[in-house]
Amino acid sequence: MSELADQLRTCPNCGQQNAMHSLKCIRCGEVLEDLFAFDDIDTDGEEPTPESISDVLASLNENILLTDQTESESSETAEDQPNGGDEERRSGDASQTPGWLERVRERTREEDSSGEMVKGGQAMDKHRSAGERSQVDQAFDEVIQRIREQSEKERKKTRKMETDLVDENGVPEWLRRIRELHPAHEQDTEQVLTSSQEESFDDEWTDEELQELLRREIGDEYNPGEQPVYNNLTSSDNPEIADDQSEEESGFLPIYEIPEDFHNIPDDDFDEPDNTKPTKPGNPELLDKDEDPPEAGNKDPNIETESQAGVEIQHLIDNPTDFEGGESEKHEEEENKEEFSIIESDTIGEELEEQEGELPVETEESEQAGDRDKKILKSLSTEEEVVPDLLLLRDQRDRAQVLTNIIEQEGHRTIPVLHEKNRQSKLGRLILALLLLAGVIISLVLGPGDNLHLPLSLPAAALQEKTAKLQSGEVVLVVLDYQAATSSEIEELAKPVIDALSYQGVSFRFVTSQPVDLWLGEELLPSKEAGLAVKIEFIPGGLLGYLTLTAGTSPVWGMTPIERVVSGGTKLLDETSLVMIISDSPDFVRNWLEQISPWHPDLPTLAISTSLSEAMILPYFESGQLSGFLAGHPGGEGQNQQANQRAWQVGMLIMMVVLILGMITKAEADAAEKDEGHNHA
Amino acid sequence: MPDLNLLLTLAGVVLSLMVFSYLLGDNLFFGIAMYILAGVSAGYTAVVLVTKVIIPMMIMPLADFPQIPALLALVPILFSILLLSAMFTKSSKAAGLPLGFLAGLLAALSIAGIARGTLAPQLLSIVNSFDPQLVVSEGLPNWTAIFQAFMMLLGVIAVLFYFHHRSKTKNSLQSPDLWLDGFSGVGQVFIGITFGAVFVGLFGTALSALIASLNRIIDFVRLWI
Amino acid sequence: MVVIAAVSGILFLAALFFQPITSSYLNVVLNWAIVLTAITLLVAISNLVITHLRYIAVGRRGFLFSLVFIATFAATFVFGILRGSDDTQYLRWIKAIQLPLETALLGLLALVMMSAAIKIFRVRGWSILTVSFGLSALLFLFLNLGFFPIAQNSTLFVVVTALQKLPVVGARGLLIGAALGAVIAALRVLFGQVVENE
Secondary structure (H helix, E strand, C coil): CCHHHHCEEECCCCCCEEECCCCECCCCCCECCCCCCCCCCCCCCCCCCHHHHHHHHHHHHCCHHHHHHHHHHHHHHHHHCCCHHHHHHHHHHHCCCCHHHHHHHHHHHHHHHHHHHHHHHHHHHHHHHHHHHHHHHHHHHHHHHHHHHHHHHHHHCCCCCCCCCECCCCCEHHHHHHHHHCHHHHHHHHHHHHHHHHHCCCCCCCHHHHHHHHHHHHCCCCCCCCCCHHHHCCCECCCEECCCCCCCHHHHCCCCCCCCCCCCCCCCCCCCCCCCCCCCCCCHHHCCCCCCCCCCCCCCHHHHHHHHHHHHHHHHCCCCCCECCCCCHHHHCCCCCCCCCEECCHHHHHHHHHCCCCCCCCCHHHHHHHHHHHHHHHHHHHCCCCCHHHHHHHHHHHHHHHHHHHHHCCCCCCCHHHHCCCHHHHHHHHHHHHHHHHHHHHHHHHCCCCCCCCCCCHHHHHHHHHHHCCCCCCEEEEEEECCHHHHHHHHHHHHHHHHHHHHHCCEEEEEECCCCHHHHHHHCCCCHHHCCCCCEEECCCCHHHHHHHHHCCCCCCCCCHHHHHCCCHHHCCCCCCEEEEEECCHHHHHHHHHHHHHHCCCCCEEEEECHHHHHHHHHHHHCCCCCEEEECCCCCHHHHHCCCHHHHHHHHHHHHHHHHHHHHHHHHHHHHHHHHHHHHC | CCCHHHHHHHHHHHHHHHHHHHHHCCCHHHHHHHHHHHHHHHHHHHHHHHHHHHHHHHHHHHHHCCCHHHHHHHHHHHHHHHHHHHHHCCCCCCCHHHHHHHHHHHHHHHHHHHHHHHHHHHHHHHHHCCCHHHHEECCEECHHHHHHHHHHHHHHHHHHHHHHHHHHHHHCCCCCCHHHHHHHHHHHHHHHHHHHHHHHHHHHHHHHHHHHHHHHHHHHHHHHC | CHHHHHHHHHHHHHHHHCHHHHHHHHHHHHHHHHHHHHHHHHHHHHHHHHHHHHHHHHCCCCHHHHHHHHHHHHHHHHHHHHHCCCCHHHHHHHHHHHHHHHHHHHHHHHHHHHHHHHHHHHHHCCCHHHHHHHHHHHHHHHHHHCCCCCCCCHHHHHHHHHHHHHHHHHHHHHHHHHHHHHHHHHHHHHCCCCCCCC
């Protein structure tokens, strides 16, 4: 980067900092000093004119001191050394003429040869700069003008009427363009205008005239009395001032509605206005963004008030639209904008009445013509192409609609297939259930049936052997841990064992950590005929409580809370000869064998459980942790005394049949699929 | 006034029928029956907890204040207050103290109990099945015992291998070797046999409950016939 | 919470190993654990009640069931507190409601298992697991029928006894596998390596 790039030049006119290479100031357009300066040429002030230099040279030539000697010397040396002779002459005259003069003469001679070039260059520069200056000025003026217009638009945000765009017949420009597009209606409008012009061609606007004008321009939907007019406000370049409508007058003007694709994007004021597009207030498709506000006495201070009212209305409807309030001579020609916005303002009508040279006013007699014009506008509106920003909004609108639909579907079954109930499967399940129910009920009604021929299982045999060895007076700790659902099966297994033990004179201690076993276990208590009054004790904490009473010892400073609750405290298993676990859960049996039994490894443990637990408890019997257990139907002579054996057998048989049926149906389904596969192949 | 026993029996029969109405589909009666069961169970459990655990083990020891048992009883009270705070505040970190204490305690119990009560005995049982006194009978090998011992060893290893192999093949995309698949299949056979036995056991338990329930209904109906 | 769990677990494990010396410490700590467990259970029941009360207050769909739950819970709790948990009449009512309901519920399971049995092969297809499961179930169902005098035939008895031991292999393998998994999980708690669900 050159050093010059970092340096700035200050404009002598406005003080604006400009780049070093700039010729004119970017702010005021003032010509800046030349980038390159010739030596010994005064660059501070004005450019040295060629005349001034020639005058100097002429004066130098007229100098007496320089003329004689120079002429004589020049004649001698001019032939030999045309250039160097000057120098010799100069040097010869140096003693007589000052050095600076000599240098000047030399320079002059040089410049004479190149002076023309300089002159020409300077003239070219001057011409060029003048041309450039004019171009720059012109462009700059245009830019400034546009900026001013935009700022005025933003400030005012009102619409102005076209006031000056009338032809020689007094027909407004916009109307002329409409007629060009629709010649069929030209006669009517001309008649209307003519009549209106004949009847009341004066500079004063009446309410009716303004209303009619609005109706003609906007359409039949306008009804300022019935609906807030600000609904119809759109970004527009040609604001139309609405009259202060009375309620009576509002009847003939229709309600104007905001179209669906209405948007709030302000128009691009710098685009070229398309004067062929008839516009309609409130219809964005018709909006011509390129139009500027009309020049309608825009310097009138009342317009400022009018624009302020429009701004307020704009804010009310949250419609940050732009209204071109500015004016420019340049845009006057382009102000044939057919879009209007309606402003409801009480002062607008009064202000308009004061204006002169406004658009011709229509009377009520021109309503029909105005209606036709509105129809023309409507028809024209359909022919408009959608601007790109509206397309974007439509896409967004579609997405918003999709999102809305999705939100509405929330909580509803959108996929009915997933929620369809399979009636066929429900019917099949019902049939199978009824089959089992029928078999069991019939078996129960018919009676117990024959004996079960089940062999005594090894664990059951071991349990019988262990219990038979108990002596009278020995204590058996019966741990209850089953639920009401399995009470029928548990009690059928446990009751005979307990009765047999009680018959042997064995003492029992019933404990449980399940609240339901407090009343459920009463069925297992030894009969009162044996003379034993046994109560079921509650051990709090479940397995933690058993562990506390097994592993822990009473501290020196006193008893722990559990020792106060459970009689005997930590000596629960100390005086026990046998532990009998009556549980319907294999997990409780396993936990007991893991947590409690290791603290008393010599204490035999028996278990009475359901057939569900048989498979999972068997490994503990195989490993020697359990001395024996009863589960399900252990077989043996005791089975013959069990009730409902027929129902049990029927149930088992039905399950076998159903299982085989499932295998067969699966095989058939596979065969059918295979056949179909072969057929397709 | 009807006999209370008869009334209670009638209530039992009605409730049983409400439960069996589920065969016709999930309906109001089944729902009411389930919520009655839940309400009664929860209420009775709460009564027992309050009367047999909370009051005697947490509140009554405070009567001996300021003796050591009373002071020690303050610790569970403090834990309980921290635990109750979780009910009133959604993100209560104070409840982490008692829950962490319980979790650590249960973890320690699990390690000690499982190691002593399941792992060691079960593994020793497999090893002890190869005891010479068992596999040799009267100087001759007891092929039945040997076969059973080998089957036990092979089966347990195959079952353990099946679970390990199954989790591994789920995560990896490589196709396993044939012998691995075969050994895993052996494990599946033994697992299938166990599941079959468990299935029959569960059905047997449920069948017993069904017989008892239907028996109750039939007996009630017989009362009126 | 992880640190507390690890510290308390390690201390308790040490107390278990040095049990003769630390038995009183074990007693005290386990008492705390019992009370804490009871409080935890009470908190769970309270949460359940509050949830159903909220359903009723909001008028959530199905609040009728919540009404039933609250009514039965309140009646059971109030009468239990007033008359005592050992009252005979009180226990009769509990027994009359809970026993038939739970028994019928388990009986319903038998009826549902019928449809499960016919679907199992259709859903899971033919595999080693399903075939062995089906054959084993049929075998044990047959053995439980008790139609044939197996005990009287020694050969048959031996065969049946051997067959009844077959589930032990799988059960033992399952027990060892589950035990190993539980030990690893407990060790992770003690070492403070509890994985939190994101």
